[in-house]
Amino acid sequence: MSTDRYQKVTPDHLRRDAFLYVRQSSLRQVFENTESTKRQYALRDRAVSLGWPIERIHVIDSDLGLSGSSAQHRDGFQHLVSEVAIGHAGIVLGLEVSRLARNNADWHRLIELAALTQTLILDEDGVYDPAYFNDRLLLGLKGTMSEAELHVLKARLQGGMRNKARRGELELPLPIGLVYHPDGSVVLDPDQQIQDSLRLLFETYRQTQSASMVVRRFRREGWLFPRRIARGIGKGEVHWGELNTSRALQILHNPRYAGAFVYGRTRVGRKADMTATQLKVDQADWQVLIRDAHVGYINWAEFERNQLSLKQSATAFGNLSRGTMPREGVGLLQGRVICGLCGKRMRVRYQEVSGKIEPYYVCLDDSAHRAGKPCQSIRGRGIDDTISDLLLETVAPAAIEVALAVEDEIAERIEQANAMRTKQVERARYDAELARRRYMHVDPANRMVADALEADWNHRLRQLDALQQEHDRQRQSDQGLLGDEARARIRALAEDFAVVWNDERIEPVERKRMLGLLVEDVTLVKAQRISIQVRFRGGRTTSLVTDRPRPIAAIRKTLPDVVRTVDELLETCTDRQVALRLNELGYTNWRGQSFTFKKVTTIRIAYHLPSRFERLRKRGMLTGDELARQLGVSTTTIHIWGRAGFLKRHLYGNKHRCLYEPLNNVVLVPGKGGRKPTSPTFIVAQPTEQGAI
Structure with a gap:
């Protein structure tokens, strides 16, 4: 072997440089597996013994702490390959094949280049010439074994994790609000404010069925939401900040809050540039799901209801998006209108008409997917009024119960808001007291530290004062909502559901939510008249027919009675006298405005009526x-x-x-x-x- 080894090293190889590649898979191995690193650097002596001077032996160790599963982001390996490709390398040294690469594609590319440029490869077992078939075959087998070894190591580690996960004993990072007890069990976070924040989030979503509405309520009330630092500086600390929609969705989708132990919710995938990314796995494909494994903030039934409502809230084309959650806008049937021609969901488009925002229900499925024309477009004001009248006839007997439920909900929300603000004031008071104690314990002679601690104490006191003032102001405002006058007004409205429904203080989204409790969907067909098919919850259906909305030209057209009266008055009156006479008779134009000299002149010209002058002549x-x-x-x-x-x-x-x-x-x-x-x-x-x- 030794003779064959020296026969492979030729003067041509010695004229070129030697490159020693050093790599460890992780930073932990760099600091702990020091012997492996020393063995790799010791290969320089092997190169010297083969005839390379020490100054021409180049060590490439820039990939320390990087995995060899791919050449991506390994600058050292890329540099080594380029040196081999241009013929600068006479020999490549590595402790073993796994140090150079654990991916067969990268390894065989290096072998191909080494064979073309007559470059040798050396490991602990000997020297190999990739240009020889036997050596190339052996190097290929070593590369395959190295890749298989990585798979075996992963399978062994993941098998142990899966086995432990099946028993529900695998310790996974817990979301905010859940912590590990010293005995290993999962319990609620002992911080009461964190618990109240999460309970309030789930309670608000239970009422609104919208993650955006949850975020808006937190922003409107000025509530902060906790976040635990997962890694880096300050790991494990809890920071309080504003809640955003992405954070709210993460919490609503996390089954740990329902007391379930889950393993395999995500898997690692690869992008086009071979970088790793997390891919979501459907619930049916989760590897482990243990319900009621520990305490939670909601039960499993509510978690599944939340997943269904979140799925329905996704805005998309097709039948699956029927019954989407209420959103902004005056269109009452938003998300519940079905095209009677193609069966697809109709979308809402808003347009300003006469200074008002009017909804239009438009079917754009064929236009969006096949570049066709919209099936139909229907002005929604008349449709909404028809459905409103139908609801008033349907739910009038239950008006009192609805109003009392609204009163109870308002009282409950006020209590929740007051409790949250009280917790924030208590935390701010604790932070101010903590800053005071830090300042009192510092050496007065150390002015640099004392000044900084004093400034921090003053900042905490200002925050406490601002929170206290805001809390007092909001509490006084809430008392007005729960006063006797407000309660009496709510009970008075309960006697007439029509007044409650048509009250301007009711937000459109609230009307849509009430509609969703009774109506499944509404199918529209636009013909000579508009056919309306209403499907209620439970399967009962009702058919209605209404007139098509009049075109704006027809709405603006002067009434025939007005034109006839103008024609008669022009026999004895001027245009100005005609305007005065029309106003005395109670006539108005299409906007409800009184007539003027110019309006009468416009009517006379538009309808080709002879003027007073022409009649006299x-x-x-x-x-x-x-x-x-x-x-x-x-x-x-x-x-x-x-x-x-x-x-x-x-x-x-x-x-x-x-x-x-x-x-x-x-x-x-x-x-x-x-x-x-x-x-x-x-x-x-x-x-x-x-x-x-």
Whole structure:
């Protein structure tokens, strides 16, 4: 073996450099398995004995603490491969194959490059030339065994963990609110504020069935939520901060809060860049599920109900998303409308109409998935009103019970909020007292430390004062909600469910939640009229038919009675007088506004009604200029005589715009001196047989 070993090392190999690759799988091995590291560095002596000078032996140890399961993120191994590929390496040294790679793809790539560049590989057993078939076969077997060894090690460790998990004895990291007792059992966190925060989260979700509503309530009330540091600096410490939706969803999806021991909720997968990622596993595929294994904040039945409601809350196309949780917006049937043409769920689109936000129920399934046209789009205001009337007829007998339940719920929420704020004040008072004790125990001569502790004490006192003031203010506000006047108002509303339903103080999301307790879904078909199929909880159905919403052009169109009245009034009135007369008769436009001169003019032009001027001219009325030419006087004189009442005139515009009745067979008798009199004298001329005057 030794002779063969030295025959493989040729002068050509010695002209190139030697590369020693050193690796440990984890930082723990680097600090604890020091002998293995020393053995790897000792391979430099083997290279020296083969003829390489010490200054040409390069040690690559930048991969210490990295796993050899993949070449990804191993810069040292990538550098080694590049040196082999360009022919700089005469020999590659490694304690064993597993130090170089535990992945056959990486290992065989290195062997291929070494064979092409005539590079030797050395381990504790000897020197190998990948260009020789026997050596290459042996190196391949060693690589396969190294990869299999990694699998065996993992299987052995995971088998022991699974066996312990089947008994429910495997200690897994616990979420916030649960801790391990010294005897190994799982108990609730002894911090009462942490318990109350989690109970309040589950209670709020039980009432709202929405994780977003839970977060909004915590933000609105100013409540903080705990978070335990899992790793790094401050590991195990509890920090208080704002609750976000992602955190709330993690808690609602975690079965440990239901008292269940679970193993195998996630598995490790690989992304396109071969980086590890956590993949969720369906509940049916969990490896271990032991219900009631320890105490929890909710029971298993409630946990399953929460999972179902969370699944329904996911916004998506298709039948599975029917009955989604109530959200913002005035559309009453949001999430419960089914297209009667294709059977898919209709979505809600909001549009501003006349300064108001109006809902439209639109089926976009074909448009979204097949680039087609929407099946149907229906304005939702009339549909919502029809369903509201149906609900008022259905649930009116239970109105009193509903209102009393609302009163009890308000009282319970106020008590919960007061308890949470009291816990926050107590914690702030404890932090301030702790800061005071730290300051009192410091050496007064050490001013640098004393000043910092004094500043921290003052900061804690300011936080305590702000929390106390906010607590007092909120408590006074809550007392108004529970006062006698508020209770009397709630009981008064209970006598008429219609008043409760139509009360402006009721948020749209609350109406949707009440609707969801009674209605499963509503199917719409838009034709000449809109067909409504209502399916109640329990299977009972009701069919309704309503008129299609009028187009906005038809809504804005002036009523025929108004047009007819305007036409009649124009015979004797001007546009301005017509507007006044219409207002006296109680007419309004489509917006409920009174008529003005401009509105009447617009109606007259739109419906091609003859104007007052045209009507007077048709009846033979003359303008001032025409009558002046007939009488041989100036136009000004005609207007003066008209205002004095000597001529009969008819107004068609403002006070100065008028037409005059014609003076047939009448002549003007002039005064003395040829001057026309101020008070004209008219005589009737008798025509001759030839028609001359």
